[in-house]
Amino acid sequence: xxxxxxxxxxxxxxxxxxxxxxxxxxxxxxxxxxxxxxxxxxxxxxxxxxxxxxxxxxxxxxxxxxxxxxxxxxxxxxxxxxxxxxxxxxxxxxxxxxxxxxxxxxxxxxxxxxxxxxxxx
Amino acid sequence: xxxxxxxxxxxxxxxxxxxxxxxxxxxxxxxxxxxxxxxxxxxxxxxxxxxxxxxxxxxxxxxxxxxxxxxxxxxxxxxxxxxxxxxxxxxxxxxxxxxxxxxxxxxxxxxxxxxxxxxxxxxxxxxxxxxxxxxxxxxxxxxxxxxxxxxxxxxxxxxxxxxxxxxxxxxxxxxxxxxxxxxxxxxxxxxxxxxxxxxxxxxxxxxxxxxxxxxxxxxxxxxxxxxxxxxxxxxxxxxxxxxxxxxxxxxxxxxxxxxxxxxxxxxxxxxxxxxxxxxxxxxxxxxxxxxxxxxxxxxxxxxxxxxxxxxxxxxxxxxxxxxxxxxxxxxxxxxxxxxxxxxxxxxxxx
Numbered sequence: 001x002x003x004x005x006x007x008x009x010x011x012x013x014x015x016x017x018x019x020x021x022x023x024x025x026x027x028x029x030x031x032x033x034x035x036x037x038x039x040x041x042x043x044x045x046x047x048x049x050x051x052x053x054x055x056x057x058x059x060x061x062x063x064x065x066x067x068x069x070x071x072x073x074x075x076x077x078x079x080x081x082x083x084x085x086x087x088x089x090x091x092x093x094x095x096x097x098x099x100x101x102x103x104x105x106x107x108x109x110x111x112x113x114x115x116x117x118x119x120x121x
Numbered sequence: 122x123x124x125x126x127x128x129x130x131x132x133x134x135x136x137x138x139x140x141x142x143x144x145x146x147x148x149x150x151x152x153x154x155x156x157x158x159x160x161x162x163x164x165x166x167x168x169x170x171x172x173x174x175x176x177x178x179x180x181x182x183x184x185x186x187x188x189x190x191x192x193x194x195x196x197x198x199x200x201x202x203x204x205x206x207x208x209x210x211x212x213x214x215x216x217x218x219x220x221x222x223x224x225x226x227x228x229x230x231x232x233x234x235x236x237x238x239x240x241x242x243x244x245x246x247x248x249x250x251x252x253x254x255x256x257x258x259x260x261x262x263x264x265x266x267x268x269x270x271x272x273x274x275x276x277x278x279x280x281x282x283x284x285x286x287x288x289x290x291x292x293x294x295x296x297x298x299x300x301x302x303x304x305x306x307x308x309x310x311x312x313x314x315x316x317x318x319x320x321x322x323x324x325x326x327x328x329x330x331x332x333x334x335x336x337x338x339x340x341x342x343x344x345x346x347x348x349x350x351x352x353x354x355x356x357x358x359x360x361x362x363x364x365x366x367x368x369x370x371x372x373x374x375x376x377x378x379x380x381x382x383x384x385x386x387x388x389x390x391x392x393x394x395x396x397x398x399x400x401x402x403x404x405x406x407x408x409x410x411x412x413x414x415x416x417x418x419x420x421x422x423x424x425x426x427x428x429x430x431x432x433x434x435x436x437x438x439x440x441x442x443x444x445x446x447x448x449x450x451x452x453x454x455x456x457x458x459x460x461x462x463x464x465x466x467x468x469x470x471x
Contacts (some may be wrong), residue, residue, distance in 0.1 A: 011274060012220065013278040013282070013303045013306065013307060014265065014274070014278045015279060016282075016299060016303065017278065017282055017284075017300070017303070018281070018299070019279030020285055020289075020292075020296065021281075021285065023291065023448065031296055037141055059175060060416070062448070063416040064452075067285055067414070070451065077155035077411070083273075084270050084271075084274045084277075085270060086266070086269065086270055086273060087444060087446075088264065088392050088401060088402075088464060089402065089444060089445055089446045089463075089464060090442070092401070092402060092446075092460070092462055093448050096448065096450060096460070097448060097450065105273035105276065105277040106272075106273055106277040107275035107277060107278055107280075108280065108284070109280070109281045109284045109285065110284070
């Protein structure tokens, strides 16, 4: 059965690419433009994995991640944080707050595909 | 013999005069302000640059207090830390004899990068402070890091679009056109980011690092002393040491602020602060029983302007200048932490 991926990013240009790629890999893909929209999408249908941008309006990626990890119903969702914040301490923070993996922009699209596959397979 | 002795005396006087002239010339030629102070911070010696920095001879004079010229708290903190280092008897600790910090003129006109050292061979510690005027270029935020981060998103978007175009040539004309459009947009974003980075680089070329490399044992020991009679129960990591690069006065301001804010938010009469050293970071964990702090509270803490800091910096800009950050987490047994992480300057030492 195809796995569900939710892409959460406020930049449509990267959403376009990630959506295209994930669909190519056979995943069912949805997207959300900010943290609040993402929470609605997750409540409607729990995804298997979230590609989560850190810097977003309304609710940022750290907050969303922390919120998901405190709810037992959503604890199993895999989360990969995608961020334009390049300092080591931000990676440390993302993993501490519950992300399964953390990718710093710029990244190769195949790197994302590889990490998604390793978490879902 | 008396003639020889007289000659020696003459030579000694000559040498003394030469040394004094040499010292005066040296002080005069130095591009940084140099002020020598007695232990109570009264000025005993200063050079021409120091006089110029503070607006001429009517502002600075022998016997006046240094604190009439620049802020007292950062200087006193540096002195306290140097005395603490000097008294340390473990032998394995940092022997560094100067502290770097930022300070401001009392009239708020200028910002200085300062280096303070105790004068050796004195029973009571007189000190020397070297001041560099950095008002023209000083920016509290780590601009370079912020500017390079601005490249990440457009570079990612451009690269992803390009990879999709080349790796999936069979895509529909509509998708192809969408990705080509992304490439045009993101190339423009990259050009803007480059212009901005170029300007920041020029500004930062003038920057000198105002942080001091410090052994973690010295830092923890000093903090333990600082929190000794407070409501913060401070426990220092003792199993290993490492070197960190910090602005110790600013770090102290941040820790004081975080502790009091947590106590206020969670109505805690007492708060625990434990430190430990990881592979890449040192951690200061404020620990309490109860709910963790929401992102909104942590964000508000980061945005707080610390009035005692030079230039009224925010907690975020102070932490950013040291490569650090804070976050709050819930743990088992209903305890929570606010963690402050600072990167190690070099690896763990033992």
